[in-house]
Each structure stands twice: as C-alpha cells, then as structure tokens.
Amino acid sequence: GFGERKAKAERMFSLMDGFLKNDPFSLQKDILHHVEYTMARSRFSFDDYEAYQALAHSVRDRLIERWHDTHIYFKKTKSKRLYFLSLEFLMGRSLSNSVINLGIQDQYAEALNQLGFEFEVLAEQEGDASLGNGGLARFSACQMDSLATLDYPAWGYGLRYEYGLFRQIIVDGFQHEQPDYWLNFGNPWEIERIHVTYEVKFNGTVEEVDMNGEKVKVWIPGETVEAVAYDNPIPGYGTKNTINLRLWAAKPSNQFDLEAYNTGDYINSIVNRQNTEAISNVLYPDDRSHQGKEMRLKQQYFFVSASLQDIIRRFKEAHNNFDELPEQVALHLNDTHPSLSIAEIMRILVDEEHLGWSKAWNIVNKIFSFTTHTVVAEGLEKIPVDLLGSLLPRHLQILYEINSNFMEELKKKIGLDYNRLSRMSIIEEGAVKSIRMANLSIVCSHTVNGVSKVHSNTLKTKTFKDFYELWPEKFQYTTNGVTQRRWIVVSNPSLCALLSKWLGTEAWIRNADLLTGLRDHVDNTSFRHEWKMVKRLNKMRLAEYIETMSGVKVSLDAMFDVQVKRIHEYKRQLLNIFGIIHRYDCLKNMDKNDRRKVVPRVCIIGGKAAPGYEIAKKIIKLCHAVAEKVNNDADIGDLLKLVFIPDYNVSVAELVIPGADLSQHISTAGHEASGTGSMKFLMNGCLLLATADGSTVEIIEELGSDNLFLFGAKVEEVAELREKGGALKVPLQFARVLRMVRDGYFGDKDYFQSLCDTVEVGNDFYLLGSDFGSYLEAQAAADKAFVEPDKWIKMSILSAAASGRFSSDRTIREYAERTWKIDPCQCPF
Ligand code: GL4
Structure with missing residues (x-):
C-alpha cells in the first residue's frame, strides 16, 4: 500500500544522506568523487578538462534532484502541460548558466579555489551545444530558460543532432565549413534514457480492412527506426523548478536484425543500420530553405512521431478520455518544421484510438498553436506530395482529407472564388505538387503568432492576408525576447553587479521591468563613472x-x-x-x-x-x-x-x-x-x-x-x-x-x-x-x-x-496566458 511505499522511500532517502549539500566543502567532495569515479582519473593527476567534467557532473547531480522533484510535482498536480516542439535549440554552454540558476555560483567558486582551480578557466573548457542555426534557435533556448524560471509545466522536444551547426574557419578570407562533432568527449548535460524509446515507422502501404463491420485504414509500414530519449535538464532561476528538454536520437530497431537473419543478408543489414542512424546525424545548416530534401523530411517526422508517442503515453497515464486532451495539453509549433504533428496526431486518434474523424478533429484543432518566424511567402516550407506520399503514405491521405474538409467549409463562406481557394489550399498544384506547411499550420492551429508588431502586420496584410480575412481572431503577435539570465548575468558579471548595486536588489534577474529604475540614476556622476x-x-x-x-x-x-x-x-x-x-x-x-x-x-x-x-x-x-x-x-x-x-x-x-x-x-x-x-x-x-x-x-x-x-x-x-x-x-x-x-x-x-x-x-x-x-x-x-x-x-x-x-519572461508570460492557457506550477522546496 501507499504507507509501505512511503516508508521504503524514506529509508532510501536517508541512505542517500538526504539532498546533496551545497556548502563549499561538500562541493569539493563531490567534485573529487567525480574525478575519481566518473572520470576514473587519479585525484593526484587530472587536467583542466577532467576537472571541468567532474565539476559538470557534480552540477548535473544537483540538476537531476530538482528535475525529479519538479516532474513528480507536475504529475501530482495534473496541471496542463505545454509541449514546445522545435527542430532547433541553440543552447550554447551550460555550466555557468546552470550554476547561476541553481543559485550556488559563489559556493562553487570558493570550492574550486580551495582545490586550486578557477571557475572561469574551467568554464572555458566547455564546447557549445549548437543544435540550431541562428535567431530562431537561440530564441527557443531563451524561451526554455523563461519557461523554467516562471514555473510553467513545460517540456521542450527536439532532435539530438550528432553534428551541430558547422564550425566556420577562414582560410585566406574564404569561409570553410568543418563538422561540429560535439559529442566527441561526452556530454555531461544530458541523461541518456535507454529505456525511453519509441518505434518510428516509414514507407510502406495503406490498406483498408474490415473492423467490426466498419472499413478502416491501416498503415503497413516498411521501415522502422528507434528513437531514444536524451534529457537535458533546464533549471529555472530562483525556483526549484527544473524542466526538461527531451532530444531524440535515432537508433536502428531490432526488427532489422530479425529480417536480416531470415534472408541471410547479414552484412547488408549492418549497413542499413547505419543508414537509419543517419536520421539524427546532422543539422541542416541553411536557416531558411528546407525545400524538398528527403532526409530533412525524415528528420521532421522522426522527431514528431517520437515526441507525440511520448506525449500521448504521458496523457494516457493520467487520463482515460481524449476529450480532456485540450484541457491537459498545449502543443506549440515552433515554425512549420514540426507541423507534421497535425497529421500524426490525427492518425493516432483516428487509426489507433478509433475516435472517428470528426471527434478527433474537434480535439486536434483545439490543441495547436503556431508561431511563424518568416516574412516572405517564398521562405515558407513546402513538401513535394510525391516525397511525402512515399515516405508517409497514410499521412498524405490525412492531409488530403483535412484539406478537402477545409475547402468545403471555405466554399460555404467565400463562394466559388477559385483564385482565392487555390491560394488558401494546403495543396499547391503546379509543376511540383506540394504541401504548404504554413497553410496546414494555420488551418489546424487555434492561434497564429507573429514575432513582432511589424511582422504581424505583414502577415495580416500580405503573407497570410486570405487567412486573416477568414479568421481575424486567430492572428496574434507576441514580440520576441531574450533571457537576461544568459545575456546579462552569465555573460556580463560586472554589469550584473552594477545593476544590482544601483537598483538595490537582484530582483531584476526575475523581473526585468525593474531595469527602468536605472533611469532614476542617469544624472548621478558616480553611477555614470562606474557604468x-x-x-x-x-x-x-x-x-x-x-x-x-x-x-x-x-x-x-x-x-x-x-x-x-x-x-x-x-x-x-x-x-x-x-x-x-x-x-x-x-x-x-x-x-x-x-x-x-x-x-x-x-x-x-x-x-x-x-x-x-x-x-x-x-x-x-x-x-x-x-x-x-x-x-x-x-x-x-x-x-x-x-x-x-x-x-x-x-x-x-x-x-x-x-x-x-x-x-x-x-x-x-x-x-x-x-x-x-x-x-x-x-x-x-x-x-x-x-x-x-x-x-x-x-x-x-x-x-x-x-x-x-x-x-x-x-x-x-x-x-x-x-x-x-x-x-x-x-x-x-x-x-x-x-x-x-x-x-x-x-x-x-x-x-x-x-x-x-x-x-x-x-x-x-x-x-x-x-x-x-x-x-x-x-x-x-x-x-x-x-x-x-x-x-x-x-x-x-x-x-x-x-x-x-x-525579456523572454515577458514573451513567455504572454504566450502562457493568451495562447497556451497554462498556469505556473511551482515545486515546493
Ligand atoms: C528568424 C527571423 O529571421 C528573426 O528575425 C527572428 O528574430 C527569429 C526568431 O523569431 O526567427 N526566422 C528564421 S527562419 N530565422 C530567424 O532567426
């Protein structure tokens, strides 16, 4: 019973000696522990890199404690979750940011001093996690920091590329690209979840079968790849909350081995294994055109399928009625890259959960929100129908059905204006028949967000004019922001100290509006001198x-x-x-x-x-x-x-x-x-x-x-x-x-x-x-x-x-209140 479980848990917790302690002495012990047992280096001989790794592992332990408690608390309170789906996250380094957000920067600095190291020097050992291209990807990272800090029950989902954005080297004034094999020396900031895996399927055919007298479509896939979860804890500042960024890596599925065994083609099966692993290999380095690349489409679906299986599994653990999905789950499409989610969740609800189309559709169109980061129509993502049809035959059918329902509804509203109908269609006719991912996202989302006021006006008057006229209430804008934790506290410690001194508080780190208080001191000469x-x-x-x-x-x-x-x-x-x-x-x-x-x-x-x-x-x-x-x-x-x-x-x-x-x-x-x-x-x-x-x-x-x-x-x-x-x-x-x-x-x-x-x-x-x-x-x-x-x-x-x-805190609060309708959920200390 519950009492028994509780007693057992308490005994184990006391065996653990309670939570990790953060005084400088305990920190030193923990760092040395990791030198000896994680890095397997002798305490008499380890270099800066090994010291960094040991230090990072000691921070990781502290993140894990908070991560656990946060997620147990989220589960207990059954609060509505936000799932932030993005193919790119530019996290950069994690050490300083984590230590600062955990609030143990000074203790660590002292601990390291006593061991004869300097925090700043060790921090330089860390390489960047560059799983994104530019502004869009860094904005995702800032949003994660704000979601954690503001205690929102959120998860980020993305791909764990083995090669991040290329390294730029300059030879003779020319740019050359070098691979960024960033995982070469291990990554202490991720937790490999070898048991959190899902099968992701591709290709094959769709067949119609009889189920209790009803004809249903069944996808018989051809290829299976396994997705493995890697969790990256994201600590909030000034709160215990530590949320999760779950990144998927591709592993070959065991089904392969079976087949190879049957056909006797052992060597080829190993080669195939490597092909499937390639899905999460490399980040596409172009920040705005992803037109018609098969591997990119595979990446998108791989990411979408694994994430949605995970999300639905979690939902079903706590709820048994899909009608509750819109009150429990908000899915955010960070640009069109994850928008296959729409077809995938329809497929799950219709084909696997047998809800029936209209019931499924009523649920699905209440859960998605969409932010577009693009201005010009030419920059919008399109997927050739042929490509999609061969890779995801069932999804193509679903997309056609969504579109034909939409076209019918639209005709009722606007009549037979064929030009406008064809502009708004999810399917683009023409030399290369394609799926317009932005149209899909707009049709199926309850909110379409621009990223600034000007951008939003352009969307309404040009890029998506037709849609705006149809659904003016869907169109919103939420101006972007950046996190002051990373962009002042981590990167500019002297300014950080100065701000706190003159504002008389550190509260601006959680409430950037307080920075306006600087205006009061602008005429003060000693302030200006220090500035x-x-x-x-x-x-x-x-x-x-x-x-x-x-x-x-x-x-x-x-x-x-x-x-x-x-x-x-x-x-x-x-x-x-x-x-x-x-x-x-x-x-x-x-x-x-x-x-x-x-x-x-x-x-x-x-x-x-x-x-x-x-x-x-x-x-x-x-x-x-x-x-x-x-x-x-x-x-x-x-x-x-x-x-x-x-x-x-x-x-x-x-x-x-x-x-x-x-x-x-x-x-x-x-x-x-x-x-x-x-x-x-x-x-x-x-x-x-x-x-x-x-x-x-x-x-x-x-x-x-x-x-x-x-x-x-x-x-x-x-x-x-x-x-x-x-x-x-x-x-x-x-x-x-x-x-x-x-x-x-x-x-x-x-x-x-x-x-x-x-x-x-x-x-x-x-x-x-x-x-x-x-x-x-x-x-x-x-x-x-x-x-x-x-x-x-x-x-x-x-x-x-x-x-x-x-500040991205303002951005996130606006999204949370207006778009996602989620409430903060702070894990008690
Ligand atoms: C971008 C925009 O170009 C950039 O203006 C914006 O700040 C950013 C985040 O919204 O998104 N869109 C693409 S694509 N890359 C970007 O950086």
Missing part, C-alpha cells in the same frame, strides 16, 4: 580576444562597432562594409589635421554563411579583403580597424555583446521578422544603429528615437522604392565605393563582380544604394555623440533601462 568602467572592462576582454583570434591590436578608446548575425543579403552586411570603405576613402583624402578630429573605430563583423549561399560567402571574403587593406595602412593606424570574428556562436556572442559600444541592425525594412540580437545589445548598454524593422520599431517605442541612430526607408516605403528600379536615386559616394570594389582596389577583382551586380542600380533589391545616404548620416550622428562621453553614457544607460520589455 563607463564596466564597459571598458568588457572592451578589454573583447580586445584581448580579437588579438588572439586575428592578431589585430585595437585601441580601447575607439568606438567598438559590431554587427554579428547570420550573413544574409537582407541583413545587409554589405551596406556596413561599403560604409567602412567610404570611411576609409574619406580618411585617405583628409589632411593630417582633419584626421585628428575623426572618432577612431573598431568595426567588428561576425557570422556564418549557409554553405551553399554564394553571395553571402563573397560578402565574407570582401570583409577580409577590406580588412587586409585598411588594417595594414600606416596612414590610418588606430583610426579605423576592421576585424572579422570567425565562428560566431553563442559563447562568442557572450563575449562580444558586452564589449560593444554600437551595434548594427540594418536589414531592409520589412525583412527581419523580429531580430533578437538587438535586444541583447540593448540590455548590455550598447547603442543601436538601426532601421525601423522587426522589433526595433518596438524598441523605439520604449527608448525614444533620440536614444538610438535610426535611418533608412520605412516598411511602407520599400515597395514604392523598388518600383522605381533604374530611376532610383543613389548617392555619388555609393557609386564610388562600388567602383572601387569593381576596379579591384581590394584585390580579387573578378571574384567580386557578381557581388557588385547585386547592388547595381536597377538590380538593388535590398536598397543598399537608396539607403546609403541616410546610413552615412546615422553613422555621423553616432560619431558626434561618441565625442560627448557624458551624453553617450546616458544613452547607454537608457538603452539598458529600456530593455526590460524585451
């Missing part, structure tokens, strides 16, 4: 990194001007580089006296180009070519430096962002759905030079347009400018810079011609030419502000003070 010192310290850290990475020595008095993000034409790194060339050209043409009045700059650019994206790769090369010339010009000296930071990732960002004076977010208006980098810079008191695009528009609302450097065409002006084509006005300076590149002033003349073509008048889709004049003005305004340090520091403080609204 300035913190920035200088972070610039020093960054300067050291730049010197080791590129050999370039930079002056701390210069303005550190940063643009770090994926390389894309729409993000306009080329505009930045052209601005730098222009600056260089001006400096060259000045006499010595005038040069002395120029504000020295260190221009820092970083980011990866998708391996197949030629133009983006040329932009990287041009950046290096310009850097080579400028940095070695004795006339210029410290007045202008250009450095490209290779292999930009989360941990590089943690170093670069706190050290920036100015950062650029200069996409052509209407192209950046939100942008989250800007929010991280803002929090770190970095001034923005930006276009009114994505969430910058909302940043302006909080900060006031006087406190940042705004330029460029507005969203509503872009279409008109484009129409002008060859008649568009472009400043002379732009033509001159373009000429310099074309003429081979920076070498590689032939190589750069096609890059220059993309911004030639008449062909300049992203409007670099027409925005160049106002870009230079904004840059001049930044220079002017920089020579008034008091003014600059004030703007810097006001930037951080305005950043509270851009």
